Amino acid sequence: MPITVAQTAGFCFGVKRAVDMVYEALDAGKQVCTLGPIIHNPQMVEELSQKGVRIAGRVEDAPRDATLIIRSHGVAGEVYEQIEKAGLGMADATCPFVAKIHQIVAEHSKEGAVILVAGDPEHPEVQGICGHCRGPVYVFKTPEKLQEIAENVPELCEKPVILVSQTTFNKKVWEKSVEMAKKVYTNLKIFDTICSATARRQEEAVSLAEKSDLMIVVGGRHSSNTLKLFDICSSICDTVLIETAKELYAYDFGGKIKVGVTAGASTPAFIIKEVQLTMSEILNNNNIEEDVNFEEALEQSLxxxxxxxxxxxxxxxxxxxxxxxxxxxxxxxxxxxxxxxxxxxxxxxxxxxxxxxxxxxxxxxxxxxxxxxxxxxRYDAIAGFEKICEAAETGEILEGVVVEVVKGGVIATTGGVRVFIPASQATASRNDSLEDLLRKPVSFKILEVKPERRRAIGSIRAVLREQRKALEEKFWSEVEVGKVYHGAVKSLTSYGAFVDLGGVDGMVHISELSWSRIKHPSEVCNVGDVLEVYIKDIDAENKKISLGFKKAEDNPWEILKRDYPVGTVCKVKIVSMTAFGAFAQIIPGIDGLIHISQISNERINKPQDVLSIGQEVDVKITDIDFEKKRISLSMRALIEEQEVAAQEAAAQEDMQSMLEFAQQAAETEEPAPETAE
Known part of the structure; x- marks a missing residue:
């Protein structure tokens, strides 16, 4: 019996954004309070409540130490003023589509326009929209109510009128209302503010209902968009409205061939998946029972x-x-x-x-x-499920393989049984990709078992948390200053790199990453790199580890001492200049000063008369103060040495010339006459 789940079922962009903001605040260790339920789904609200999220009906009811989150429905402008006056921390999860409506009505009502809002006057979103209007505003749910407004307030026909709608308003009702408004108001401006996601969800619901014998609409009974989906589907085929999968057992689905499932924008993916699985199980069991009963009736005696x-x-x-x-x-x-x-x-x-x-x-x-x-x-599945039930009681860790990534989590199989693992329980961090788990072996614990539906919910994160705790205990029992570790870089900040040492994170301060000055740790390492580090300091009370990364043999001052003694002539690069001289890099991490008096053997007014940044010149190291880490360099010393050498060479050349001249003169001199005896 085919079951088709609408592709648009479940969280819309705005709702998902709001829920994610709550989880992000919780992950950051903040106290969280929402201004009204974050979404119209009792199950999700209860789950968040168990995590410590409180609900305030008014700003003054919010705890002063909590971050107040405004839900996707948005609020009136005065609420922001109340929050600011109360000094509360705030996170605004107003849906961008709703915020756009706020902007439209605020701007046009300020200019004197009358605002007409298509929607439920009791809905928080509509109340928020009205709270941004600065003049007359009227709300209507039906074309008939719009007609009634026109009859009771005829003077509106002569004024500029702006028509907007609640983002989840029924598309067909909106179209009828627009046609009526065009006939009544001559100075009318229309903004179609029905959320595109809502429109697509309603259109798909119609298409799916036309092909189905039964439609199941999943969502909170106080959710506006869920109730609109129910109304739309009910007009086409048999439709049931449920909040959770267990409500399906109250209905008789005999004779139903094709079943469609859709859900409101506040329905979590895991509830939709539960409904799909439960419905499939119910229909399959019905088929099996019919076949078995037929065989039993035919051959019971044999x-x-x-x-x-x-x-x-x-x-x-x-x-x-x-x-x-x-x-x-x-x-x-x-x-x-x-x-x-x-x-x-x-x-x-x-x-x-x-x-x-x-x-x-x-x-x-x-x-x-x-x-x-x-x-x-089926035998393996029964035996496997019995083992899962035992594991739920004992806390045993089970081994399995992730076979499918679904909306809201993953499916892992163990012993022939499929176990649903919600996204919040599938990875160590909410930012990790679920796709990376596909077809990978995993270890998990069973969090919940529903025997009547043969359903189990597991947690990989619980196992990872225990493993990390064990590693952490082992680490603290063995750690000591100077011990060397190899760890992967987990994150980078402006002040250092955090390295996973196996259950515990340590930090390498930016000053410990390089002997040279760097502006950011990313100049030395990236997330995922494996570094060899050593324990530099331990704060056992606060569970903090300071790490060292620089090696003594890489210390540029040790290299300088070994390879560049006083008197060494080397090529350097000009890196900066001052009024009294120029600084030049000898090796990375070591700069020396060429005093202005040592730049030239002639008097100069400023270093720039001879040098420029980036220029490479030959210098002589004339002095090194290792204690104060100061090095004196001289270009003049080389110039003078070159001049002395040149003079000596010239003198030598003159002497050689004189010797050669004398020798030539001696060779050409006439011999003295012989004396007669």
């Missing part, structure tokens, strides 16, 4: 086994679409492939082999034909 009996059988044969099983009776037992496994791609020979002993449950007995159909899949 049966030697019964439906639902648990049996043990031996596999005697394997075919492509079924296996044969001997259960020790006169019947020929068989298990169809779809009753052997949930996997449609699996082959029987990959699951069992001849001679295997397997546990089964009897599904249907046919003594006339001498056959009995059995199911391993």
């Amino acid at each position: 049966k030697s086994t019964y439906n639902g009996e648990k049996v043990t059988g031996i596999v005697t044969g394997i075919a492509p679409n079924e296996i044969s099983v001997d259960i020790g009776t006169k019947h020929a037992g068989y298990v169809p492939l779809h009753e052997l496994t949930d996997d449609p791609t699996a082959k029987p020979e990959d699951i069992v082999k001849k001679g295997d002993e397997i546990n089964l449950i009897v599904v249907r007995v046919n003594d006339v034909e001498g056959t009995v159909m059995m199911s391993k899949r």
Whole structure:
């Protein structure tokens, strides 16, 4: 029996945004109070109440230490003034579509226009809209009421009139009202402010109802958009309105072939999914019961086994679409492939082999034909569910695989049983992606079991929390100053990086990330990077860990001491200049000063006369004060050395020339005449 869930069912953008703001405030450790119920859904309101969220009917009722959250319906302008006067912290979750209506009515009523609002005068959204009007405002729910306003206040026909609507107003009623208003008011301006999501939800409800024998509308009974969906669907086919899945058991669904499901904008995804699963289960059980009753009525006297009996059988044969099983009776037992496994791609020979002993449950007995159909899949599901019930009581951790990502969470299977894990319980952080869990093995605890519906709700987060707690205890029992850890960077702030040490986060201050000056930790590391860090300091009382990352061998001053003694000539880069000289980078993290008197062997007025930022020059290290971390550099020393060297070279060259000249003169001198004896 097909069940179709409307694609537009459930939270709209504005409601989801409001609920997310509440959870974000809770996650930040804030006391939270909402101005009225955050949404028109008792189950969600109760869940938030259990988490400590309080509800204030008026601003003055809100606790002074709480963050007051304005719901998506919005409020009148005076409420903001009351909040400011009370000095309360506030988070505004007003739906952007509603806020736009506030802006429209405020601007036009200020200019003298009369405001007509299509909607329920008792609804908070409509009351908020009226609270932004600065002149006459009239509310109507039907075209007839609009006509009544026109008759009772005829002077409106001569004034500029603005027509808006509640975001969840019935589209067809709005269209009729617009046509009537056009006939009455000559100076009329129309703003179609029905939320596009609401319009699509109503249009899909009509389309789905026309194709269904039964429509199920899910949502709070005080929710305006839910009641409008119920009215729309009721005019087309049989329709029931429920808040939770358990209410389905009060109805008889016999004879229904096609069932459609839609939900109001305040209905959480997990409730919609519960309704879908419960409805499928009810209809499937009805079908099974009809088949079983027929067989029982036909062959009651001949049966030697019964439906639902648990049996043990031996596999005697394997075919492509079924296996044969001997259960020790006169019947020929068989298990169809779809009753052997949930996997449609699996082959029987990959699951069992001849001679295997397997546990089964009897599904249907046919003594006339001498056959009995059995199911391993259903037996495993029953046994698995029994284990789940035990786990719910004992707190045992179960192992499973995530097989599906659904609206509001994920589905994990364990022992043939599907367990729903809400999104809030599926990951360690609400920002983690559910898609990353798909087809991954997971460990989880059972939070709730509903045996009558064979439904279980689990939590992966509970296991992660316990594992982290165990790691935290282990960490604190072993931690000591100087101990080295390898941890992944979890987050970055302007003042440092937080590193996961295994159950405990430690912080590497920005000054500990690099020997050089950096403006932000992202210059050294990114989220997800694995760093080798060491414990620098421990605050056991406040559970805070300070980490070190810089290594002594990377200290630029140690490198300078080793590789750049006084007298070293090196190339440096000009990084800044002052009136008394220029600072130059010798190596990353180490700058030295070239005093203005050491820039040139000639007098200069300012460093810029010779140097510029970024220029590379050769200098001589003339002094290092490691205690004060000061280095003196000189370009002049090199210039003078070069000049002395040049003079010495010139003198040497002159001397060489004189020697060569003298030698040549000696060689050309005439020999003295010989003396006669």
